[in-house]
Amino acid sequence: MSTLVIRGGRAWDGLAGLSVETNVALDGDRIEGCGTSLGAARSLDISGCTVVPGLIEGHAHLCFDATPGWRATFDGDTPARMLLRMAGNGRRMLEAGITTVRDLGAPTPLAIELRDAVASGLTEGPRLLVSGAPITTTGGHCWFMGGECDGELGIRKAVRERVKAGVDWIKVMATGGNMTPRTNTFAPQFTVDELRACIEEAHRLRRRVTAHAHGIEGIRVAVEAGVDGIEHCSFTTAGGYEFDQPLIDQIAAKRIVVSPTVSVGFRKWPDDGRREQRGRVLKALLDSNCRVLMSTDCGIPGVPHEALAGGMEVFAEAAGASPVELLRLATSRSADLLGLKDLGTIAPGAIADLLVVEGDPTANLADLDRVRYVLRGGRVVFANPE
Numbered sequence: 001m002s003t004l005v006i007r008g009g010r011a012w013d014g015l016a017g018l019s020v021e022t023n024v025a026l027d028g029d030r031i032e033g034c035g036t037s038l039g040a041a042r043s044l045d046i047s048g049c050t051v052v053p054g055l056i057e058g059h060a061h062l063c064f065d066a067t068p069g070w071r072a073t074f075d076g077d078t079p080a081r082m083l084l085r086m087a088g089n090g091r092r093m094l095e096a097g098i099t100t101v102r103d104l105g106a107p108t109p110l111a112i113e114l115r116d117a118v119a120s121g122l123t124e125g126p127r128l129l130v131s132g133a134p135i136t137t138t139g140g141h142c143w144f145m146g147g148e149c150d151g152e153l154g155i156r157k158a159v160r161e162r163v164k165a166g167v168d169w170i171k172v173m174a175t176g177g178n179m180t181p182r183t184n185t186f187a188p189q190f191t192v193d194e195l196r197a198c199i200e201e202a203h204r205l206r207r208r209v210t211a212h213a214h215g216i217e218g219i220r221v222a223v224e225a226g227v228d229g230i231e232h233c234s235f236t237t238a239g240g241y242e243f244d245q246p247l248i249d250q251i252a253a254k255r256i257v258v259s260p261t262v263s264v265g266f267r268k269w270p271d272d273g274r275r276e277q278r279g280r281v282l283k284a285l286l287d288s289n290c291r292v293l294m295s296t297d298c299g300i301p302g303v304p305h306e307a308l309a310g311g312m313e314v315f316a317e318a319a320g321a322s323p324v325e326l327l328r329l330a331t332s333r334s335a336d337l338l339g340l341k342d343l344g345t346i347a348p349g350a351i352a353d354l355l356v357v358e359g360d361p362t363a364n365l366a367d368l369d370r371v372r373y374v375l376r377g378g379r380v381v382f383a384n385p386e
């Protein structure tokens with residue numbers, strides 16, 4: 001007998017082109033199957049709603065507060081307060097149906113404490129994959145998180161320290177970033193040899209490396225060095241965007257995971273053609289069979305942690321993609337690319353991380369904001385009181 005049957009609504013399995021009318025039966029923390037279920041100890045009526053796999057955020061900063069004053073907040077936090085802030089942001093993401101989060105930048109011990117606290121049930125939150133403090137150059141992008149190092153020896157040591165601490169991913173800043181004064185967003189921070197040392201050391205210790213890279217030269221260096229993933233991948237130059245199809249083809253051929261960080265923040269960009277250019281890059285990445293996942297860089301100014309669904313809408317508009325394509329990116333595709341076994345689908349044996357929303361997000365992505373229930377590991381962890 002199933003422990004719980006979710007009945008009376010529609011379900012979308014993370015892969016199909018359409019949602020279907022069906023019941024979903026759970027056995028403890030796993031999906032038992034779909035169909036007309038037999039008896040169950042309990043049932044959850046979701047009439048008028050659709051159940052989908054819990055969403056996956058591929059690039060988050062739980063330690064940032066998403067406001068223009070983020071840096072003062074960051075600098076003013078004690079470690080204890082920052083950990084509470086991170087837990088609170090995680091909780092809000094979970095309540096928005098985001099059941100798994102890859103955090104790509106926070107002080108290393110805090111990220112690891114929170115991940116382990118959630119995993120052990122000490123606090124409620126999304127499942128976490130964490131990089132800890134991004135590896136950066138002296139004075140480089142996000143140096144204030146504690147990840148400065150220089151030279152091949154320095155970068156090897158930085159990788160070793162993180163793996164010793166227990167990180168899941170290695171994040172390296174291949175270019176500067178807009179949020180760090182006195183860095184250069186367009187130019188590479190590390191040499192190809194330094195990045196190679198980083199990647200070699202990470203692979204020896206069975207970790208994958210993802211590189212923050214906005215500028216086209218930084219992307220080129222990261223691709224040449226052989227990174228496993230690229231964050232942002234925005235192809236910016238000082239003059240705007242430079243479309244580089246041969247480089248995109250290389251990214252596809254090398255099977256590099258692309259985390260494009262598309263967010264509700266794009267809506268506030270001035271109407272100067274940048275949005276269209278960025279849309280062209282996104283479309284080219286998808287059309288060239290790059291391994292793209294869904295990510296928003298939430299936590300940065302103007303990008304609230306819980307705004308993944310809004311980012312998916314922006315992505316769909318910018319790249320001319322369908323709601324189902326975006327839903328796949330944020331569920332089964334992200335799970336696959338992040339190596340998350342048994343997550344991102346509704347299939348027998350899969351972990352029952354589920355989001356129930358009113359309406360049908362396979363027809364209308366905005367319905368993702370109409371959250372009715374969130375389940376994590378078969379347990380209802382959030383029920384909308386309305």
Ligand SMILES: [Zn+2]
Binds near residue numbers: 105
């Ligand atoms: Zn980021």
